[in-house]
Structure formats: C-alpha cells, structure tokens
Amino acid sequence: MFETLKEQPADKILELIGLYKADPRAEKIDLGVGVYKNAEGVTPVMRAVKAAEKKIWEEQTTKAYTGLAGDPVYVDTMIDLVLGNSVPGDQIAAVTTPGGTGAVRQAFELTQSATPGARVFVSDPTWPNHLSILKYLGMETIPYRYFDSETGGVNFDGMIADLKAGLKPGDVVLLHGCCHNPTGANLNMVQWKEVVAVLNEKGAVPMIDIAYQGFGDGLEEDAAGTRYVAENVPELLIAASCSKNFGIYRERTGLLMAVGKDTSRRDVTQGMLAFLNRQNFSFPPDHGARVVGTILSDAELRADWKAELEDVRLGMLELRKQLAGELQRLSGSDRFAFLGEHRGMFSRLGTTPELVQKMRADSGIYMVGDSRMNIAGLNTATVPILAQAIIDAGV
Ligand code: PLP
Numbered sequence: 001m002f003e004t005l006k007e008q009p010a011d012k013i014l015e016l017i018g019l020y021k022a023d024p025r026a027e028k029i030d031l032g033v034g035v036y037k038n039a040e041g042v043t044p045v046m047r048a049v050k051a052a053e054k055k056i057w058e059e060q061t062t063k064a065y066t067g068l069a070g071d072p073v074y075v076d077t078m079i080d081l082v083l084g085n086s087v088p089g090d091q092i093a094a095v096t097t098p099g100g101t102g103a104v105r106q107a108f109e110l111t112q113s114a115t116p117g118a119r120v121f122v123s124d125p126t127w128p129n130h131l132s133i134l135k136y137l138g139m140e141t142i143p144y145r146y147f148d149s150e151t152g153g154v155n156f157d158g159m160i161a162d163l164k165a166g167l168k169p170g171d172v173v174l175l176h177g178c179c180h181n182p183t184g185a186n187l188n189m190v191q192w193k194e195v196v197a198v199l200n201e202k203g204a205v206p207m208i209d210i211a212y213q214g215f216g217d218g219l220e221e222d223a224a225g226t227r228y229v230a231e232n233v234p235e236l237l238i239a240a241s242c243s244k245n246f247g248i249y250r251e252r253t254g255l256l257m258a259v260g261k262d263t264s265r266r267d268v269t270q271g272m273l274a275f276l277n278r279q280n281f282s283f284p285p286d287h288g289a290r291v292v293g294t295i296l297s298d299a300e301l302r303a304d305w306k307a308e309l310e311d312v313r314l315g316m317l318e319l320r321k322q323l324a325g326e327l328q329r330l331s332g333s334d335r336f337a338f339l340g341e342h343r344g345m346f347s348r349l350g351t352t353p354e355l356v357q358k359m360r361a362d363s364g365i366y367m368v369g370d371s372r373m374n375i376a377g378l379n380t381a382t383v384p385i386l387a388q389a390i391i392d393a394g395v
C-alpha cells in the first residue's frame with residue numbers, strides 16, 4: 001500500500017524553520033513562522049497560563065473523557081471573548097477543536113455536508129493552510145482580490161467587485177477576523193459593513209477565521225468586525241484559535257462556532273458539530289481548553305492575562321513603528337509607511353521572491369517567500385539591520 005503514496009508538497013512556512021536552523025551565521029534573523037517571541041527571542045509561557053496550570057494540577061481529580069464539545073466553561077467563556085453580547089447564546093452552537101486549524105477544517109466539512117458543491121471564496125493571498133485543506137477536501141476555491149502591493153493596504157474596490165461578480169447563494173466567504181495572515185492589512189468598520197451588505201445581497205455565508213484576537217488594536221477592537229457580522233447576517237461560521245493570544249500553541253486549543261439567525265436550528269447544528277468531532281477524533285484535547293477556561297472565568301487570572309497580552313501587542317506595535325520610521329529615514333520616502341499601519345504579527349513587504357532570497361543570502365534575513373515578515377521576530381537592535389537589508393536589496 002505505501003508504495004502508492006505520493007510525496008506531498010512541504011508547507012513553505014514550516015520549511016523555513018529548517019532552513020533558518022541550518023544557517024551558521026550568528027547575525028541571522030528569523031522572521032518566519034508565526035510564533036510570538038519576546039526581545040530575547042523566547043516564546044514565553046504566559047504568567048496566567050502557568051498559574052492556571054498549577055491550579056488545575058492541584059484541583060483536578062480526574063482525567064476521564066469530557067463531552068464531545070469539550071469543557072463547557074471553556075466553550076462559554078470563549079464565546080463571550082469572541083462574540084461579547086452581539087448574539088444571544090441560544091443561537092450559537094460551538095465545540096472545542098484541536099487548534100484553530102481543527103476548527104477551520106471542520107467548518108469546511110460542515111459546509112460540504114450542508115451545501116454539497118459550495119464554493120469557498122478566499123482572500124488573495126490567504127494563509128496557505130486554508131488553501132491546502134480546501135484542496136484536500138476537494139472543495140472549489142475562488143480567490144477574491146485583497147492585497148494591494150502598491151499601497152500595502154487592502155484593495156477594497158477589487159475585493160467588493162470580485163464578491164459582487166462571483167458570489168452565488170450558498171457560497172462561503174472566508175474572512176480573517178483581524179490581523180490578516182499573511183498581509184497584516186485589515187478591513188476597517190466601514191468596510192466590514194459593506195462586505196456584510198454584499199454577502200446578504202448575494203445570499204453567501206461568511207466564515208471568519210480569528211487567530212490573533214488581542215494582537216492588533218486590542219481584545220475588543222479586534223473582535224468588532226466579527227461581532228458586527230454576527231449581528232447582521234443570518235448565518236456565520238467562526239474558527240477561533242487560542243494558540244497566539246494565550247501562547248499555548250502546542251496544546252492545540254481552538255473553538256468552532258456556528259451562529260444562527262434564531263434558535264430553531266441550534267440543537268441540530270450543535271449535534272452536527274459534535275458528530276464532526278466524533279468522526280475525526282472523538283473528544284477534543286482538554287488541557288489547553290481547561291487552562292483558557294480557568295483564566296477567563298477567574299477575575300484575577302483574566303486581568304493578568306489581559307495585561308500581559310497588552311504588553312505583547314504594544315511591543316509589536318512599537319517594533320512596527322520603529323521599522324517604518326527607520327525605512328522612512330533610509331529611503332527618504334513614505335513608501336514603507338504601511339508597515340506602521342498594518343496590525344498583528346505579520347506584514348507583507350510586497351516584494352518579489354527574488355529579493356526575499358537575496359535578503360536571505362546577503363543578510364541572513366528569513367522571511368517567507370511571499371515577503372511576509374513576523375514582526376515579533378525583531379527587537380529594537382535588529383530593526384535597523386532589517387531596514388538596511390531591505391534598502392540594500394533594492395526593495
Ligand atoms: N488561522 C490562521 C490565519 C492562522 O494564522 C493560524 C495560525 O496559527 C491558525 C488559523 C490556527 O492556528 P492553530 O491551529 O495553531 O490554533
């Protein structure tokens with residue numbers, strides 16, 4: 001059997017980890033995989049996570065199975081974190097998933113079951129895993145214009161034109177809730193509203209992937225687009241990840257939510273989500289979910305988590321501003337100002353794979369081939385080095 005297996009294409013982002021490791025240069029800079037790093041280059045365990053783990057270790061009396069949906073404290077507190085008061089709880093079905101990726105995968109599977117042949121519209125560009133999962137599931141994928149590499153912002157006219165021209169009832173439109181990966185360019189509230197109007201006019205269903213809540217403009221601000229959509233469309237799928245904002249990447253902690261227009265389909269939808277969990281892995285991983293539920297349901301831990309997350313967010317924002325400023329000084333122009341406008345971990349520089357390769361060869365700078373940079377891979381000392389390398393490469 002195994003001899004018929006084909007070699008699969010590597011994930012370009014994960015591949016970069018190995019390339020970086022193999023480079024012997026001491027001055028190399030890793031701007032690849034989307035993992036937060038502090039100024040010392042360390043991905044720390046957050047204080048509140050450590051405290052919650054201690055509490056769980058002391059108080060947990062069993063490791064028997066949870067329910068198929070996972071720990072209800074986690075599910076309820078996460079619904080609240082993402083959706084706030086935007087929709088009544090009895091219109092929301094939700095299950096714990098292994099990471100945000102698990103939620104994304106099962107949101108597509110639910111779509112396929114509910115609407116066989118549904119097409120999924122994705123931003124150009126989007127997170128490569130979206131495309132590879134859709135391809136694996138055999139779902140038709142249609143790109144809509146999103147990033148304008150001239151301005152470094154969103155090509156909103158192009159996006160709206162493509163959605164208006166292409167959408168049919170039942171199509172799904174994948175949107176990034178905040179901190180767009182890989183570009184860092186995001187919709188403002190006026191634009192969210194216009195997108196919702198088009199989706200409703202066309203009878204398309206939004207699916208929001210929110211993996212960086214708290215990394216952009218703040219916990220509430222980053223959820224504002226998602227909450228507006230939830231309030232104003234009949235149906236919505238949301239894939240949320242706790243990997244980044246709780247720093248629990250390897251614990252595999254995500255949540256899939258399905259929001260309906262009323263309570264009528266809630267129980268059936270909840271049953272479907274639980275069924276999908278059962279088909280794929282039965283019970284979802286518990287440790288990360290229990291940590292998150294413990295933090296969010298305890299006023300003190302929650303406040304400490306928010307404070308540490310805010311420090312992380314402001315640190316990345318500072319690095320962005322420093323980089324944009326450094327590039328303005330070196331280039332004598334504002335053409336890199338968009339780096340200060342982007343939000344989240346990532347910015348797409350908007351240059352060619354050749355120049356990305358040149359920066360790697362000449363200066364040991366490891367960004368993804370599409371010129372995506374992980375801003376958290378920088379510190380105040382390496383920002384000027386990166387800025388100089390960008391200018392020297394002729395970007
Ligand atoms: N969606 C996007 C856009 C991401 O960048 C990520 C990355 O980490 C995820 C989802 C899911 O991450 P995880 O499966 O680690 O929770």
Ligand code: TYF
Binds near residue numbers: 011013034129
């Ligand atoms: O985009 C990133 O870098 C993160 C981490 O297959 C990641 O989302 C990258 C690739 C992948 C899974 C996670």
